[in-house]
Amino acid sequence: QERGAAVTTRREIDADGRPVVRSIKKGVKDFNFGQTLGEGSYSTVLAAQDKITGKDYAIKVLDKRHIIKEKKVKYVNIERDTLNRLTDHPGVVRLYYTFQDERSLYFVLDLCTGGELLGTLKRMSTFDEECARFYAAQILDTIEYMHNRGVIHRDLKPENVLLDENKHVKITDFGTAKLLAERKDQNGYTSFERDSSESSERASSFVGTAEYVSPELLTDKNACKASDLWAFGCIIYQLLAGRPPFKAGNEYQTFQKIVGLQYEFPRGFPEAAKDLVERLLVLEPQRRLTIEHIKNHEFFDGIKWGKSLWSTPAPKLRPFM
Numbered sequence: 001q002e003r004g005a006a007v008t009t010r011r012e013i014d015a016d017g018r019p020v021v022r023s024i025k026k027g028v029k030d031f032n033f034g035q036t037l038g039e040g041s042y043s044t045v046l047a048a049q050d051k052i053t054g055k056d057y058a059i060k061v062l063d064k065r066h067i068i069k070e071k072k073v074k075y076v077n078i079e080r081d082t083l084n085r086l087t088d089h090p091g092v093v094r095l096y097y098t099f100q101d102e103r104s105l106y107f108v109l110d111l112c113t114g115g116e117l118l119g120t121l122k123r124m125s126t127f128d129e130e131c132a133r134f135y136a137a138q139i140l141d142t143i144e145y146m147h148n149r150g151v152i153h154r155d156l157k158p159e160n161v162l163l164d165e166n167k168h169v170k171i172t173d174f175g176t177a178k179l180l181a182e183r184k185d186q187n188g189y190t191s192f193e194r195d196s197s198e199s200s201e202r203a204s205s206f207v208g209t210a211e212y213v214s215p216e217l218l219t220d221k222n223a224c225k226a227s228d229l230w231a232f233g234c235i236i237y238q239l240l241a242g243r244p245p246f247k248a249g250n251e252y253q254t255f256q257k258i259v260g261l262q263y264e265f266p267r268g269f270p271e272a273a274k275d276l277v278e279r280l281l282v283l284e285p286q287r288r289l290t291i292e293h294i295k296n297h298e299f300f301d302g303i304k305w306g307k308s309l310w311s312t313p314a315p316k317l318r319p320f321m
Ligand SMILES: C[C@@H](Nc1nc2c(c3cc(-c4cn[nH]c4)ccc13)C(=O)N=C/C2=C\CC1CC1)C(C)(C)C
Pocket: 037, 038, 039, 040, 041, 044, 045, 058, 060, 079, 093, 107, 109, 110, 111, 112, 113, 114, 115, 116, 159, 160, 162, 172, 173, 174
C-alpha cells in the first residue's frame, strides 16, 4: 500500500471464488501501543508501532464524549485542518492520517523521540549561544513556513517545541492556531486573507500561555503573525537565561509585566541576542522585526538559511559551565 496511506488494501477471494481487493482503514488493532508521551488538556499522546510496517508513530487519542462535553470540537477540527495544511516542512510534526472508533479519535503523527525542548533546557539550565542560535534558527524557519501557509500558531512555547531523533525541531500543538482563510485566484494560485493585524476582525476568546502571550492579545484580543514573533523573542531569552522574561507569582502579575514591558536581562546575556530580543519584545506588533530582518540580524551570523539548516547535525548540548 502507498506509504502512510490511511487506507490499506487486501486481495481476497470472494464467495464466488472471484479475486477481490478490499480496502480497509487502519485501526487501533493495527498498532502496538506503548508509553504515554504527553497529556494535553483533552488528549493523550502515546507511542505506537504499526504491526505490519514496524514504523514507530505518536498517536494522539481524543475522547469523543469529553471533547463534545467540553465543547472542544472546534479545536480538534482546527488542529486537524492546520496539520493538513502544514505537510511539507521538517519543522512541523507530520499528521499521517486519522481514524476513529466508537469512543475515540486517533491522530497518527511523527514520533519525536527527543521529547520537549523545555525538558532539555531544564536539564542544561541554559543553552550556550551556539545551541540557542541553532534552535532559534530552526524555530524561526518553521514560523516563516507556517506564516506563509496562512497559519498563526498563537501558543508557541518551549513545551510545544519537540525534538526528533536527530535533536532537530518539530513544532506541535496546533489546536489553538489561527488559520487565515485560504483563497484561490483566477490562475488557481493559493493566497491567504490579510494578516489579522491589518483587518479588524472580531475578538477571539483564546489567550495563550501566560508567560508567552503577546500584549496585543491581552489588550485588544487580536493575535496576528507578529504575536508569534513576540513568543519567539521570549523563547530566545529563555534559551539563554534559563527562564522566560515575564514571570510573576500569578498570571495577572505576569500579564501586568508584559503590558508594562517589565523585564531585564541577566548579567552576561550575550549582546547580539539582547539586541534581537529588544527588537522583538516591542509592545506595538507592527514595530517588531519582520522575519526577513530577524534572519539578517547579527545574532544569526553564520546560519545558512534554507534546506541546509535541517541537514546540519544539531550542536552538542553542553551542560551549563
Ligand atoms: C506537546 C504535547 N506533547 C507531545 N506531543 C507529541 C509528541 C511528544 C513526544 C514526547 C516524547 C517522546 N519521547 N519522549 C517524550 C513528549 C511529549 C510529546 C510526539 O512525539 N509526537 C506528536 C506530539 C503531538 C502532536 C499533536 C499536534 C497533534 C502535549 C503535551 C500537548 C501532549
